[in-house]
Amino acid sequence: AMPGGGRFLTGHASHQMGLDADIWLRMGTMTDSEALNSDGKGLLVVNRQTQRVDENVWNNNHATLIKLAAQDPKVTRIFVNPAIKLKLCQTAGDDRTWLHKIRPWFGHDSHFHVRIACPKDAAYCEDQAPVPAGDGCGDELYSWFEPAKPGSGSSKPKVTPPEPFLCQQVLSSPNSSEWLE
Template identity: 65%
Template sequence: MKKSLRIIISAVYFFSLFISLSVNASPQEWQKIKRPISGEPTPIGTYSNGCIIGAKALPFNGDGYQVIRTSKNRYYGHPEMISYLQDLGKKIKSRAMPDMLVGDIAMPGGGRFLTGHASHQMGLDADIWLRMGRLSTRDAQDPAGMGLLVVDRKARKVIDSLWTRDHETLLHLAAQDYRVARIFVNPAIKVKLCETVRGDRSWLRKLRPWFGHDSHFHVRLTCPKGASYCQNQSPIPVGEGCGRELYSWFEPAKPSSTKPKKKVIPEAPILCQQVLSAPNRSEWLD
């Protein structure tokens, strides 16, 4: 009976969204949302073009973790992400490691950021900093954060004096969870792990090289079961990812004879547009 009732309520809710007038889903509109959008947890669209209904806030402090840059109001995620981060924190605490610092997850309604991220739009992405250890409340609120740069950007190598076994263990624990689709790390960090990890190396497959990510890594979860409006990214290649493709990131950029294309921001999914003009939108706006 309860399950049927939830289905009916959800159907009525989504119908009310579709019949409302559409508005332009600009980044400015998503910044205005200060509280989660009421409804069953529903990630909509893709990681870089979507939104979320029913997001949950990650408590600022928990076992083995602390949320930082809290003044930016980007600590909301799908319940699966919140559960994942709390589970990871408990694993860290059980190993007597320094607390992990959780950065941006998503805004209360997800959506496109004005600055800082192309993804993090469905509450299924989270940044975990490579600086470890709890901060003061004041420092945790600092929007600039207090990052630890572990890669020499000029030499494009990990700084051995800053890299610790805890970093490797943190990434290992983060990647082991079945909910993780991939983790973005700086190419130099991936090289470091490819060269040093012993024993089980299967988790290296989930670590994907990407620009930046030299003071934090970026965890991306798969779409939760039953999330029919959520689109997964293409599967990652087989293997550890320690071969030719990884080292291609260090090759000089090839000159191009064509002019770079102007970046076009895609139109948000229709359902996300409808969210912004829903009749009850005042519940989650300023």
């Protein structure tokens, strides 16, 4: 997340509370050409043309890292590209209990997004609804690979919602410039 929570300019509003983090899939060293992808921070592990994991980049360490994060009891869900979820479903073996936290979401082809539960004493923090039961490897996953239905695209421009009241308080405090540096 951004320092002090902060608003991402690219639609990452969920990072504002400090309960969300992006973990880049950088295993080993990266060449300059490997680092030059859509975000410059992680290896693209998904071939965007085939919508499948790039077997020349993906390795077991990627799966292990995501599995370890999912097994943490403080983690409520993890967002990955649908192709990564598919790969995890295909290779998980018998221990599939952690897969239900792994949720497909486009744009996560070089990193995964971790959402952490609200601390018990956080009065203004609201947990999201629990993830559905099951491993999430059935029809709900395969629906991500279907072509978009005609007219299903959003024609309304996205409107950035106002900051939550507590964020507005922080930003309007006299010392807020110290936090923004």
